[in-house]
Amino acid sequence: MEGNRAKKPLALLDTNEILKICRESADGSRSARRQLMELLFDRIHKTASYLSSNLEDARDVAQSACVEVLLSAGSFRGDASITYWADRVTLKTAAKIFSKKTRRQRIREAFFQPPPPSVGADDTAGREEVRDRLAALVQTLKIKQREVVLLRYIHGYTNKEAAELCGIPVETARDRLKKGRAALKKKVLMDPLLKEWIQEWVEK
Amino acid sequence: MKRVNDFEETKFERAVFEVFQESPDGGAFGAFDDLSRRRMINDILDTADLNPHVEHMETRTSRGGMRFIMAGAAAAFVSFCVFGVLFWMILGSPSKTKLPRETYFGEVQSVDGSLYFDRESAFINAPIPVGRSLRTEDGGALLRLPTGIEWRMEERAEARIDSLDRNKLKVSVMSGECWFRVDPTREGPAFSVDTSMGRIEVTGTVFMVRAEPEDVRVTLLKGEVWVTHSSGRRNLVRAGHTFHLKDGKQFALTSEVRTRMGDRMTALDWDSLPDTTPSTEADVEDQEHPQASAAPLTEAADRVTPGRLLEEIQGHRKQGDWQRVVSLYTRLIRSAPGSETAVVSRVSLGEIYLTKLHRYDVALVQFDKYLRSGHKALQPEALYGKCNTLKAMGKREQEMKCLERFVRRFKRAFQVPDARARLDALRGRRSI
Numbered sequence: 001m002e003g004n005r006a007k008k009p010l011a012l013l014d015t016n017e018i019l020k021i022c023r024e025s026a027d028g029s030r031s032a033r034r035q036l037m038e039l040l041f042d043r044i045h046k047t048a049s050y051l052s053s054n055l056e057d058a059r060d061v062a063q064s065a066c067v068e069v070l071l072s073a074g075s076f077r078g079d080a081s082i083t084y085w086a087d088r089v090t091l092k093t094a095a096k097i098f099s100k101k102t103r104r105q106r107i108r109e110a111f112f113q114p115p116p117p118s119v120g121a122d123d124t125a126g127r128e129e130v131r132d133r134l135a136a137l138v139q140t141l142k143i144k145q146r147e148v149v150l151l152r153y154i155h156g157y158t159n160k161e162a163a164e165l166c167g168i169p170v171e172t173a174r175d176r177l178k179k180g181r182a183a184l185k186k187k188v189l190m191d192p193l194l195k196e197w198i199q200e201w202v203e204k
Numbered sequence: 205m206k207r208v209n210d211f212e213e214t215k216f217e218r219a220v221f222e223v224f225q226e227s228p229d230g231g232a233f234g235a236f237d238d239l240s241r242r243r244m245i246n247d248i249l250d251t252a253d254l255n256p257h258v259e260h261m262e263t264r265t266s267r268g269g270m271r272f273i274m275a276g277a278a279a280a281f282v283s284f285c286v287f288g289v290l291f292w293m294i295l296g297s298p299s300k301t302k303l304p305r306e307t308y309f310g311e312v313q314s315v316d317g318s319l320y321f322d323r324e325s326a327f328i329n330a331p332i333p334v335g336r337s338l339r340t341e342d343g344g345a346l347l348r349l350p351t352g353i354e355w356r357m358e359e360r361a362e363a364r365i366d367s368l369d370r371n372k373l374k375v376s377v378m379s380g381e382c383w384f385r386v387d388p389t390r391e392g393p394a395f396s397v398d399t400s401m402g403r404i405e406v407t408g409t410v411f412m413v414r415a416e417p418e419d420v421r422v423t424l425l426k427g428e429v430w431v432t433h434s435s436g437r438r439n440l441v442r443a444g445h446t447f448h449l450k451d452g453k454q455f456a457l458t459s460e461v462r463t464r465m466g467d468r469m470t471a472l473d474w475d476s477l478p479d480t481t482p483s484t485e486a487d488v489e490d491q492e493h494p495q496a497s498a499a500p501l502t503e504a505a506d507r508v509t510p511g512r513l514l515e516e517i518q519g520h521r522k523q524g525d526w527q528r529v530v531s532l533y534t535r536l537i538r539s540a541p542g543s544e545t546a547v548v549s550r551v552s553l554g555e556i557y558l559t560k561l562h563r564y565d566v567a568l569v570q571f572d573k574y575l576r577s578g579h580k581a582l583q584p585e586a587l588y589g590k591c592n593t594l595k596a597m598g599k600r601e602q603e604m605k606c607l608e609r610f611v612r613r614f615k616r617a618f619q620v621p622d623a624r625a626r627l628d629a630l631r632g633r634r635s636i
Contacts, residue, residue, distance in 0.1 A: 030521070033252060037245045038618055063248055070252040131223050153217075154224045185216055201219040 013039075015078045022082075026074025033070050040069060040086045047090045050150045053139045061097055065090040087155065088165050091147060098143060130197050137187045137194075145180030148173050238622040242592065246559050253522045307334040309368050310349035317343020317359060334365045340380070349373070352390030356383040366398060374398055381414045388427065389519050401449040402433040407523070408516075409443075412465070419450040423457070425465055510536055510545050526560040550574040551582045554589050558596065567593045584610070584617040591623070604630045 013021075021039075024032030048062035049055075069089050076085050138149055151162035163173035188194040308331035312319060318341040319326040321333055332338065332347060339362045347355040351373065357363060361380025365373070373393040375384075378400070386395060388408020397404040397413055399420040404413065409427025413420065422431055423446040431439045431447055439454065441447040446461075447454045457465070513536045520528045533553045537546040554570035557563045571590040574582065587610045594603035607627045611620055 028253070030249060030253070030518075033249050034245065037248060041241065041245055041248075059244075063244070063251070066245075066248040067252050070248070127223060134220060134223060153221045156221070156225065181217060184220070188216075198216065198219060201215060 018082050019076070019078045022073040022076045025070055026072075033073075036070060036073060037066060040082065041066060043083055044069065044086055044090050047087055047150065047155070048094065050135065050138055050154060051091070051094045051143070051146060057097075061090070061094045064097060065093040068093050084161070084165070087151070091165055130194065133191060133194055134184075134188070137184055137191070140187065141180050141183055145176050145183065148176045149180040149184065152177055238592070238619075238626060241622070243559060250524060307368065308332060309334050309365055309373075310347055310353075310355075313346040313348045313354075315343070315345045317341055317345075319345040319357070332365060334368050337362060337364050337378075351392030351395075352387030353395060354385040356385075358382065369393065372396070377413045377415045377420075379415050379417075381412060383410070383412045385410045386427075389515050391519075399449065402431055405430040405432065407525075408519075411441075419448055422447045422449070423465070510540060510543070513539070514545070526556055530556055530561065544579065547574060547577045547579045548582060550577075551586050551589065554586070554593070558589060558593050562596070564593050564597045568597075584614040584619065587613070588617070588619045588623065591626075595626070600630060 018039075021032050021035050025036045044065050045058075045062045048065060049058040052058035052061055065086075069086055072089065076082065138146060138154075141149060147166050148162050151157045151165055152159065157165065159173055159177065160170055162177070163170040166173060168176075188198055310332045312326055312328055312330045312332065315326070315328060320339045320341070321330075321336050326338075326345075332349075338345075338347075338357065340357045340359050342359060344356060344358045344361075347357065349355060353373075355375070358381040361382055362378040363380075363382055364376045364378070366376045367374045371393050373395045375396075376398040382397075384397065384406065386406050386408050390408065395406045397406065399413060399415050401420045404411070404422055406429050407427065409429055410425040411427075411429055412423045412425075414423070422429065422441055424441050424443050426443050428440060428442050431441055431449065433439070433449055433452060437452060439447060439452065441454060444457050445454050446457055513532055517529055517532045517536070520526075520532065530553065533549050533556075537549055537553075540546050550570045550573050554567045554574070557567035557570060568590065571586045571593060574586040575590070587606065591603055591606040591610055594606055604627065607623050607630070610617070611623050611627065614620065617623075
């Protein structure tokens with residue numbers, strides 16, 4: 001039974017099955033915890049990677065968030081999707097970790113710049129390269145703006161959901177998104193390849 | 205042509221959104237390859253196993269709500285302090301004598317002669333104070349500590365519970381003879397016994413400490429303990445041996461001493477503890493030559509039920525003692541070779557050999573044995589485990605065949621995307 005359950009992707013599991021896995025995880029079942037990790041690891045890792053500005057931090061956040069998800073799996077009640085719940089845990093874990101950082105680290109991070117675009121970048125660069133460069137730019141945004149931009153554009157949540165996940169009013173979320181978008185736009189226009197890509201979009 | 209700097213926000217928003225939604229995304233730093241992913245998940249599971257007492261943030265309310273609660277709590281605390289000070293000033297101190305605050309842990313189970321807490325006599329059911337000297341005179345005493353530890357002080361012994369917190373429970377034996385029986389499946393703070401010449405770290409075991417002015421001896425009846433000499437030297441003491449801390453020598457117990465100690469255990473009713481003696485010769489042979497695991501049942505293996513062994517395995521998994529876990533799994537398989545538990549255990553065993561002990565040849569044998577058993581529930585895990593083992597061994601051709609077989613047989617397994625990606629990489633279509 002467990003074997004069959006483990007084989008299913010997340011989209012095919014119904015709420016009761018997910019709740020059962022969560023309950024067993026909270027009770028300390030190793031196999032249930034493994035299943036939960038197989039389901040959520042990639043999502044958590046992705047969220048953590050956009051929230052962090054370097055690989056080391058991303059792994060720290062991802063690992064802590066995964067452990068937190070396993071230990072608090074019992075509190076998942078099934079009234080929202082499991083990914084929504086996991087995102088919330090990841091955001092909180094990241095906030096907790098970043099708040100512990102020393103001032104020096106924060107200053108260093110504030111000056112973090114993405115790797116410069118290669119000279120004479122391939123004009124026909126694919127969507128993946130555009131996405132990678134955009135991802136690097138998202139990482140340079142201020143953490144509060146980064147959270148909202150991540151939730152809105154990368155995970156596709158609505159403003160209301162993003163606000164709920166961050167624990168802030170909708171107006172604040174909207175404001176942060178606006179500022180984040182403006183900052184991102186400014187950075188996009190400074191990158192030749194992204195500028196060209198956005199130019200194509202405008203002319204469509 | 206429209207100037208690029210003036211385009212509408214919504215268009216920009218749509219463009220960014222579409223880019224992120226269209227292309228597969230493994231995160232800002234790319235996706236993990238399957239082996240790293242598997243290792244990271246294993247690390248996470250181990251970490252989670254070791255942190256049962258963490259306070260979970262999910263039980264909290266939202267950040268905004270939390271702020272209100274914190275503010276409320278702070279306000280309540282300040283008011284409490286102000287009123288407390290006023291009350292104190294008006295009414296004065298309720299009592300001029302200060303009573304020392306004591307911590308107690310466990311209780312006295314029985315007393316044969318006299319037991320003292322410092323100079324006070326102690327009686328049956330008395331709680332044991334932490335940090336005070338416990339002393340027996342003309343008879344022994346049996347003490348029970350809540351986390352699966354029984355402690356027998358023989359006559360004219362002196363000891364003390366030194367410190368106790370969430371992670372550590374330390375007992376000091378100053379003089380005389382003390383016996384300890386520690387349940388191997390216990391949960392709670394790590395238990396250690398200090399003597400004037402060194403420390404004994406305990407998991408699950410039955411042992412005796414005799415502290416004399418010129419030497420300290422540790423005698424083990426079951427399980428194993430680590431003894432750390434004051435100089436920092438560490439020794440593993442096994443069951444049926446006695447260790448002298450003074451000169452660091454270990455001796456096997458003579459049959460006469462064994463009999464005497466066996467009698468003592470019977471008198472204490474401590475025979476019922478499961479034997480956690482590590483690696484018998486057969487166990488070691490099993491680890492080195494897994495094919496031998498179908499050997500006939502031994503007496504030792506017969507004594508313990510599979511359920512109990514699985515409990516023990518769980519305990520050692522939490523501690524990350526993988527050698528011990530492997531030894532117990534082997535024992536479990538040997539105790540009932542044809543049972544479903546034994547067959548399924550081979551997959552776990554293979555995983556441990558692969559990811560924890562990096563003994564790929566043995567891991568391969570375990571996965572193969574499971575696959576040949578005809579048991580179906582864990583076929584995908586076993587076959588995928590085999591593929592990963594071949595990958596770790598650097599056998600690319602075989603790994604490719606294994607992955608092809610896996611993808612063909614288990615089209616809906618959750619590992620299939622990873623398997624396909626790895627296949628592509630092996631075929632040179634794309635690099636991971």
